[in-house]
Amino acid sequence: MSLTLPEVMRIAALARIAVTPAEAAGVQAQLNGILGLLEQIDAVDTAGVEPMYHARDVTLRLRADEVTEPDRRTAFQAVAPRSRTACISCRRS
Amino acid sequence: MKKVTWETVIGLETHVQLSTRAKIFSGAATAFGAPPNSQACAVDLALPGVLPVLNRGAVERAIRFGLAVGAQVRSRSLFARKNYFYPDLPKGYQISQFDAPIVLGGALRIVLADGTERTVRLTRAHLEEDAGKSLHEDFHGMSGIDLNRAGTPLLEVVSEPDMRSAAEAVAYARALHALVRWIDICDGNMQEGSFRCDANVSVRPRGASDLGTRCEIKNLNSFRFLERAIEHEVGRQIAIIEEGGRIELETRLYDPDRDETRSMRSKEEAHDYRYFPEPDLLPLEVSAAWLGEVGASLPELPAAKRERYVRELALPAQDAATLTASRETAEYFEAVAAGLAAAEPTGDRAAQAKAAANWVAGELAGALNRADVEIGASPVCARSLARLIARIRDGTISGKIAKEVFDAMWAGEAAGDAAADAIIERRGLRQITDAGALEGVIDESSPRIPPRSPSTAAARRRRSTISSARQ
């Protein structure tokens, strides 16, 4: 499997990463190089093997339904690129 | 040429906001109406390095729902990430459940306006987190984002496409709404967005077995909008097909001001959500013991109650349905019946229940309707209503006088359990007659006022087609 240029641009759009026309061919070549490495897994017979999504075979621990977090919006909004009001703001689409 | 008649096919996806104190994956509060971002903690803001931890209360509510609709509550379910970018989605993904939801199957029994009962099958119900809100106030060309709602627990309940009209869809939504409040997993407040429906609507020639192409109408937060949006959408689809066009698979938004639906996003922007198992959360296990505990804590469900009223109290099915429209109504009715039983220890329980039912579904329901008041806030409490009914039954007053007394109680002329007696004495309403001779007549003349035609959404909610869940 080898990525075409339009596929590269589709993936970049999906990932919200701008790729300029000048960069596109280079990105395409590098991705295809990497995918070439990954394709080694194609040939492996994994019939009947359960995927291993987590590093350890344990189940989830649950939290009690209690409010533990205080209001820290001043501290949290201090790190926002722009926050002129109580809200985090962002240019409209 | 024979005219084609069309059949509507509807399935609903309902977002039920679970009534936990804290959020589904963080310890921030979920209370509605707090100042913007005052309830958005580090986890909700997706600061670098934060991690989710699942709230047991949200899982417990999902289990309650699963048991209440007779579904399979899976012993092992998985969380997944649904990836997309939007300013109200801080992590760039929503934690949801994808191919291994906690609740599978189940069904909801609904009662239509004509009294017929139907079953709507459920596909699944899964846990997920809500997104924040974009506040469309203009700050120099900027949108504000309030993340208080981000991370609020939701149970998304997905039905099979079992409904055939807007009325059926509304009956289903009402039944679901009543059930989630009945089992105390959601406050049901639709204005605040605690209960929101997406409707999948398609049409097909009557008799066809294949489904037509569907459109999804998003974010319907009132029963009226749900009904009108579906009706409009059905009309739109039929018109397109009859003009030789084709329905496009798309997401549409209902505009209540114009009473129409319009396309939200076009096809070329079709999302690729890249679902994959959430690596920060291990598989969720629900033990048999936990299921047992939750099952034991469930109240008697509306369908069971309805059947019991018919069977044990000999109430007509319609009355039983009205009295189980909400848990508060059923509890009020049972308290009135219990009050009567206490006043007349040797009386006939079925006759007492019938009298209580008549008053609760009749005079009281009418008064609540007129005043647009929930039964929980009724100025006439169940015990005082029971005392009033007892006075009719022991011949102290007639049914007609009782209405006058009721109105006076409603107006607050006297308070307390013995309000009826006080009003009867003060106004000199005691009838001087042979109580025994009139007893039969009183029963016949007990007020049974049909619900008025609704003037508000709240009134409609109470009138409701009654529904309930399967046990």
Added chain:
Amino acid sequence: MFDASLSELADALAARRLSSLELTRLFLDRIAGPGAALNAFITVDPELSLAQARASDRRIAAGEAGPLTGIPVAHKDIFVAEGWPSTCGSRMLANFASPYDAHVIERFNAAGAVILGKTNMDEFAMGSSSESSWFGAVRNPWDAERVPGGSSGGSAAAVAARLAPAATGSDTGGSIRQPAALSGVCGLKPTYGVVSRYGMIAFASSLDQGGPFARSAADLAVLMNVMAGFDPRDSTSLERPAEDYARDLARPLKGLRVGVPAEYFGAGLAPEVGSAVEAAIAALERLGATRVDVHLPNAGLSVPAYYVIAPAEASSNLSRYDGVRYGYRAAQYDGLVDMYCRTRAEGFGPEVKRRILVGTYVLSHGYYDAYYLKAQKIRRLIARDFAEAFARCDVIAGPTTPTAAFRLGEKVEDPVQMYLNDIYTVAANLAGLPALSVPCGFVRGRAMPFPRTRPGAKVACRSGSSSSATTSPRRGCSASRTSTSRRPTGTSACRRFLGEGLRA
């Protein structure tokens, strides 16, 4: 003083022969002086560090000191710390000051350790050379033309160059062990779940694990006693009783079965690395250990499986860097989507963008099964290989890297070559096993250390059950005792590099 072990430093502090303030100043001066050329630190803030040192001195005076009280420790800039910039080596977070502390930072603070600074690293921990940092490449203390390894290269270089007595790092596919190996220090990747990931900026959630860098196994144990521990804020944190990682340091090796996988000694392994590792295994045998031949038949698949799973998780984990709530935002843009695309194009470096694109692709519609699902199944096969091998041995020994440190710039343009450098390290992350790298010699006269790794001990597997979790540290630490005996070589070489009169 710069060569003192953590326990020697603790003794000196306890005896009031030295104050934390003095000790911290010594290291700060060394970082700013001879150490500056290494570019090992992204942030040093003497004011903050010295304030902490003063507080620690008061604590020592009050008789409330623990083993790390007053000792300066450098932290990889992947751990967020309140009051400090937490950049993760990225332009995206270049100005981000975390409003909260990572669990690891909380634990070091509670122990009275001093934050000496935030160390340089590959951007978002993606890399094997510490060259992808927005703040410039880190240099190997043994040879400034070579890389220190990555992604925790700043921590490894700092410890190797005695710019810090100890440091923390994170390891997703070898990011502690590989730089430890290439820089000639000890590095431990604990069992997945032993060290909380809360506040450790995520790269690939199911693989990431924090761990320590030090110059000896004994020091690693001291650090682990502080770093490890249950954290309710991390759903994958293991809930089990605290253990003393130093307890079995002196336990003899007699009876220890050392598994040696043939697959780790095949083509691609530099002969001088292979022979040094063989010599180290022979040394273990002389000390009473038994050599056992084992097989890890799917070892060759670990790199491709890893480079599907890690980028997939990363592509999602890094979606939060969108210019909305914190971090970098592009100056010029046209609408929301353009703001996202430019912010992320400008805020991320080339390697991070490559991995996000690969990860996005392998999760996308139509490719998920062939890549992501398949890789997770292969991950199971790899984990099974270890389980079978550990039926026959207690630890597995082999090289950490196929070669000694490579030149700066040598592999930057060739991601595939860079990825293949991780061949011996990624399997332990896929299987969630603990793994340790300790130095075992130098390449041909040049000061090029290389190491051997011990991915996973059987005991580490066992430690998943809450029963006896103490064997893992015993095995790891006692085994490494032999190799730390070679430390003087490393020390003198380090002095050579740093030149004039560095002594305390």
